[in-house]
Amino acid sequence: MRIVALILCLGFWQIGHQTPMPAKAWVAQDIMQKSWERLPGGAELSSPWPWNHTWPVARLSAKSGEVDLIVLAGSSSRTLAFGPGHMTTSSLPGDPGNAVIAGHPDTHFNFLKDLAIGESLTVESLDGDLHVYTVVDLEVVDSRRASLQLDTEDAVLSLVTGYPFGEREDNARGMRYVVTAKKLL
Numbered sequence: 151m152r153i154v155a156l157i158l159c160l161g162f163w164q165i166g167h168q169t170p171m172p173a174k175a176w177v178a179q180d181i182m183q184k185s186w187e188r189l190p191g192g193a194e195l196s197s198p199w200p201w202n203h204t205w206p207v208a209r210l211s212a213k214s215g216e217v218d219l220i221v222l223a224g225s226s227s228r229t230l231a232f233g234p235g236h237m238t239t240s241s242l243p244g245d246p247g248n249a250v251i252a253g254h255p256d257t258h259f260n261f262l263k264d265l266a267i268g269e270s271l272t273v274e275s276l277d278g279d280l281h282v283y284t285v286v287d288l289e290v291v292d293s294r295r296a297s298l299q300l301d302t303e304d305a306v307l308s309l310v311t312g313y314p315f316g317e318r319e320d321n322a323r324g325m326r327y328v329v330t331a332k333k334l335l
Contacts, residue, residue, distance in 0.1 A: 178231075178232035178233055179219060179220060179232075179233055179258070182206055182220035182222070182232070182233060183218070183220060186206050186209055186220050204222040204223050204224050204228075204229045204232070204235070205222065205223055206220045206221065206222060206223075206276075207221055207222065207223045207236050207242070207276065208220075208221040208236065208242075208243050208251075208273050208274060208275055208276070209221065209273070209274040210234065210251065210271065210272070210273055211271070211272040211273075211274070212261060212265065212269070212270075212271050212272070213261060213264070213265075213269075216261075217261050219233060219234055219253075219258055220233055221233065221234045221235065221236050221251055221273075222234070222235045222236065223235070223236055223238060224236070224237075224238055225237045225238070225250075225252045230252060230253060230254055231254075233253070233258055234251050234252065234253035234258050234259060234309075235251065235252055235253070236249065236250070236251050237250040237251070237252060239300065240298075240300050240308075241300070241305070242275065243273035243275055243281050243305075243307060244273065244275055244279060244281035244305055244333065245305060246302070246303060246304065246305055247300060247301060247302055247305070247306070248298060248299060248300045248301075248302050248306040248307075248308055249273075249305070249306070249307050249308070250298060250300070250308045250310060251307070251308070251309050251310070252309075252310045252311065253309070253310075253311050254311065254312065255311040255312045255313065255314070255315045255316065255327065256315070256316055259309065259311035260315055260316070262309055262311055262315075262327055262329050263315045263327070265285055265288065265329055266285065266288075267285050267286060267287070267288060268284060268285060269284070269285045270282055270283065270284055270285075271283045271284075271285065271307060271309075271331050273307065281305070281307075281333055282333070282334045283305075283307045283331035283332060283333050283334065284331055284332060284334055285329055285330070285331045286330055286331060286332050287328075287329070287330040288327075288328075288329055288330075289327075289328050289330075290313050290325060290326070290327055290328075291325070291326050291328055292324055292325060292326075293324045293325070293326045294324045296326075298310070298328070304332055304333065305332070305333035306330065306331070306332055306333070307330070307331040307332075307333070308328055308329070308330050308331075309328070309329040309331075310326055310327070310328050310329075311326065311327050312325070312326060312327070313325040313326055313327040315327070
């Protein structure tokens, strides 16, 4: 009887341990969408919740509006638990250079697997400007051997996620899926 109870407890713990990440990720996006909507009205830029140390920096749209994500400042694992994060050492979307946005493959950036070369991505900056990019490259890289070029003449957008899709990004393989897009003039 104790073994059955132990197995049940372990099972419930496993379910509870795995379920919160996607749920937390999508609830956070809903909260951040509301926070983003307040920005153009003159509201101060702030964290969507008082206990977090990140804030919205952009809004990413893809797949003809089917994907609509708020991008947060920073790319720590804590930030990525709530949504895609802008790597602060990279350019801001729309500026010359490479703007790098990272996200988890099992939540917000799962859609990257369905992108094709030639598709459009739109990034709305804090000032309301829209920056339209077209996908020019899709590749799987080993993050232990490859690096992204940040200093580019043109405005480039790199979306980076773990690979393969559907797996937790904390795998030790270090493989990443990189979508590269160039800004349209």
